[in-house]
Amino acid sequence: MMVTSRALLIAIGAIGLSACMSQINLSPSSWYEQMGALENSGDTLYICHGFGCQYLSPVTFSKHDKVTLRAILLRGSDSSRAERAAISRAVQWQERRVGPIVGSSNDIGGLDMKSGNVWGQMDCIDEATNTAGLLIYASSQGWLKYHRVTRPASRGYFFDGKYPHASAVIVDTTTDIAWVVDSWRLSNGEPPDILHMSKWLKMTSSDLEAPDVR
Numbered sequence: 001m002m003v004t005s006r007a008l009l010i011a012i013g014a015i016g017l018s019a020c021m022s023q024i025n026l027s028p029s030s031w032y033e034q035m036g037a038l039e040n041s042g043d044t045l046y047i048c049h050g051f052g053c054q055y056l057s058p059v060t061f062s063k064h065d066k067v068t069l070r071a072i073l074l075r076g077s078d079s080s081r082a083e084r085a086a087i088s089r090a091v092q093w094q095e096r097r098v099g100p101i102v103g104s105s106n107d108i109g110g111l112d113m114k115s116g117n118v119w120g121q122m123d124c125i126d127e128a129t130n131t132a133g134l135l136i137y138a139s140s141q142g143w144l145k146y147h148r149v150t151r152p153a154s155r156g157y158f159f160d161g162k163y164p165h166a167s168a169v170i171v172d173t174t175t176d177i178a179w180v181v182d183s184w185r186l187s188n189g190e191p192p193d194i195l196h197m198s199k200w201l202k203m204t205s206s207d208l209e210a211p212d213v214r
Contacts, residue, residue: 024150024169024178024197028136031151037129040140045133047102048126051116057102065097066141073143080146080172087135087147087170087181088191094134096189109186111163124166124184128152131168131181131192148173153180155201163204169197 032039037053038046044060061069072093076086099105103120115121122130135149147170154166167182180200183192 023153026151028132028149028151035125035129040133040137045137047098048129049102049104049120049122050118051123052125053129054117055119059098059101070143073138077145080174083146084194088194091131091134091181091183091192092189099188104188107188127184128166128168131183135168135170146173147171153197
């Protein structure tokens with residue numbers, strides 16, 4: 001199993017079970033402050049890696065990057081469902097784009113005890129922060145039509161059968177339903193799990209092996 005990062009333990013310990021859903025009502029900035037991460041600065045995103053944002057590597061999107069990312073997200077302009085599919089493709093694009101720069105091209109998905117503090121390897125805190133950063137950037141550019149980006153959410157306490165875990169979150173503005181965008185389970189550049197936050201909050205450790213994302 002993956003070594004639980006200090007940042008994740010702080011995130012979990014700071015929030016009671018009854019307050020899980022209310023996490024997303026907090027400012028995304030509060031997440032960055034809590035995790036010791038850096039928010040976006042213009043076209044520069046600070047990519048977390050090494051578990052719990054142990055390392056931060058700046059990646060600046062070029063004009064070509066912006067054209068590419070905008071085109072990916074515009075393919076989801078027909079509906080909120082289509083936009084979530086486009087968000088999935090955008091997350092995959094970002095992971096491949098930053099991989100050679102931060103050394104994360106071979107990032108191993110899921111639980112991996114050997115990867116703690118390893119340059120370029122990411123736990124769920126890193127993944128949640130990086131995905132949130134991408135989505136916040138896209139939103140700031142006006143490229144999200146049906147979703148708003150919230151603070152990432154945490155869940156799981158061991159004793160409740162749920163491994164401590166965190167994920168980026170978006171809210172469908174047409175239904176007010178929250179969805180997690182969870183790129184942690186699979187390796188770099190693979191499609192993230194996108195599923196109802198209410199379902200994600202109830203998932204156990206065994207569910208993480210192959211979640212039903214319908």
